[in-house]
Amino acid sequence: MTQIDSTPGGAARAAADTEPYLVVDDLTVKFPTADGLVQAVSNLSYSVALGQTLGIVGESGSGKSVSSMAVLGLHDARTARITGSITVGGTEVVGLRDEKMRSMRGNTVAMIFQDALAALHPFYRVGAQLAEAYKVHHPSASKRDARRRAIEMLDRVGIPEPQSRVDDFPHQFSGGMRQRVMIAMGLINDPSLLIADEPTTALDVTVQAQILDLLQDLQREFNSAIIMITHDLGVIAEMADDVLVMYSGRAVEYGACREILGHPEMPYTWGLLSSVPDVHSDTDARMIPIPGTPPSLLNPPPGCAFEPRCAHKDKVAGDLCATKLPDMRPGGRGEGHLKRCHLADPDAVYKQEVLPEIAPQLVEEPR
Template sequence: MTGPETSGPYLEVENLTVRFPTADGLVQAVTDLSYSVELGKTLGIVGESGSGKSVSSMAVLGLHDRRSAQIDGSIKVGGTEVVGLSEDGLRKLRGNSVAMIFQDALAALHPFYKVGAQLAEAYRVHHPEVSRRDAKQRAIEMLDRVGIPQPDRRVDQYPHQFSGGMRQRAMIAMGLINDPSLLIADEPTTALDVTVQAQILDLLQDLQREFNSAIIIITHDLGVVAEMADDVLVMYGGRAVEYGACKEVLTHPEMPYTWGLLSSVPDVTSDTDARMIPIPGNPPSLLNPPSGCSFHPRCLHRHKVPGDLCSTTLPDLLPGGRGAGHVKRCHLADPDAIYAAEVLPEIAPSLVEER
């Protein structure tokens, strides 16, 4: 089975802004965010906690309470506008056209109901004509498809009887039970050991090939992004700060925040002189974000920009100096040269000549 044919991106997010009024002020969670994902492709969204990754993806499913969230911009899933869509329209969309694998499978699965019953319910919501018996059989088929052993027995067990990796597989089965064209995976390998992580990522890739689905994977792990993603979106302070083809962004990053993320990752192929360099300071407050470039209080390269441009003027998201479609939000005149000369030799000396 394959997803529907489309001549353009299946998901189109344009100028998305999400705000949360609170007693302390307005939380500016996501600001003017735009990206797109085609069927059969994977987008990796990376950034520190609080950068807006999960908030933006929850907006795609219409999961924010309209009474406590201010949402502007456009989100189109398969041509359907999500912003302003009725609750009935959102229920038809969720699980059917787009599904989400949540970060904490134990919290996402109801502890009082059997895993199979929860999967069957998710299926019958969109297929009310299907009997309970047939829905349970569909649940068994999906548990088997995601690699859970003895699915005909496991279907009648509770979430606490599953291991962490099995619960994550059950969440993937629930997400895919209605063959959605878009799957959003929010930290799908969190708290899993490395062997189970690899199995989960392989499973997602296999299912993508089978269903031709689009995938958004939200993660802190750049290794996961390098393994799975076709494109990568780097977020900081609720904004996109770099976007482009995965290989291009990871080998020729042009935003100092992306450099910081890469500098914090150990390189096992490098020599013993390679260092991990943490990003100084803390992520910005979304109640009172910094003026100008939101990264400038932590940026080690802001002195290379003339005057006080970094602290007073928000840089536009402009094309980088290399591949088409690679954009970055930075005032530096030649970031690729700075990265090659100053950053790369410190974090991966063995890659300098290769680059």
Template structure:
């Protein structure tokens, strides 16, 4: 059996407030093997998003106090420098956020944002190649007429389509681990089922 790709041990995340330190996550431990799915369940405010963001080093280290260990592919994330974290994000680990409308920049076309995410890890690629990759990913997540919709702005997409676009952005660099932070919360029940089915299909396709 191969070693787990993600190993979280005794993770504790605290934030300072006027009333003192608040424990957002306390002594959390779990592992995830590549190709497997782990669901983390908890009520609102239980620390699900906080712990997920810690895996990508997304907390402001000037305020957040993080102890314990987070290893991604054997590399320790806690205390890792920003430049190395940027290389990790998107390439090794990617995240689908709860609110796609907030995560997508309203002033830039969806395709441009996908292409930018691709170019971060493929700096030698041309803009044409990046655009072609964006269209390919929109097609793979089920966006109709991707060669046309690639030039739409986020507000021109429905809620379900925006979430599909966020999945496309998460997968555009073929990460080994994809974290989905309640990606169906803002969607109606029918679309929720479609998004969950899509994630399962893409997991099989990408073997991740």
């Protein structure tokens, strides 16, 4: 099971059912700008084991992609201020020399980017780009071997007639096929860790399902660890073993997927679930959006970042929510479920006030 701990050094010390392959420990990422210092990620800790999938969810600007780009060393060291620790297969990434990081990127750890058309070079054939990704990490391989590997991976991800499509340009592929090419590029060197940054956002639901099935099949084949970054809780329900909810650059809730979707204990997570249409409800039923907007990361509030938008802050005595940042503490349902909230009994509030609005058909069912 994926482990997470909000305290410095906690993720590295946390006991796990299997040895974690990726350990992110007290990660903070800041960007100097003309307006001030943007605190994009603050004190983030989590870990992922081989064969496991961690889903990271949250609104745009919550720090999902920024934290994952730090794992691949994609931030410009001249501008980004990164502290904390990131170890991939036992190798410390933060502060790693560029040449060593390049040897890991695409080989040990790879990323599937959200916009495949932007990520692929428009002037080079797909096969040439795949072959280049292979030869970078296999310098002794011949051009013929690299091309053969490119065709093999295109076939593996379900591209029809890969022997001919390998010579096509990216614009000659549909959106779903381009995303399959990106998956092939990510997996061409059999990485142990794969980060998928909203890989199904621009695809129709049928192609989405095919891509998710493909990722699951490839994970079983290669036993890779996967981080799935998305705002789609349906994708999380399909893919993730564990879920990390991020808001304003911080982890606000973590737990097993079943726990997070069935027994959430953070009001922000309730808001995400309320924003998802209920297939069992009346066709005229409206989704319940989260009011307001996330706070500025230039000047984050001293207390709970979600406090200005929270409909349940009146249940906490005084101005605790506005003045004190809550710690990541165990939830009421046992070990492994952590939440960042001052509510004394969030599970009761969820069952009595939130659940009847978002899924009334579940209120009377055993939980």
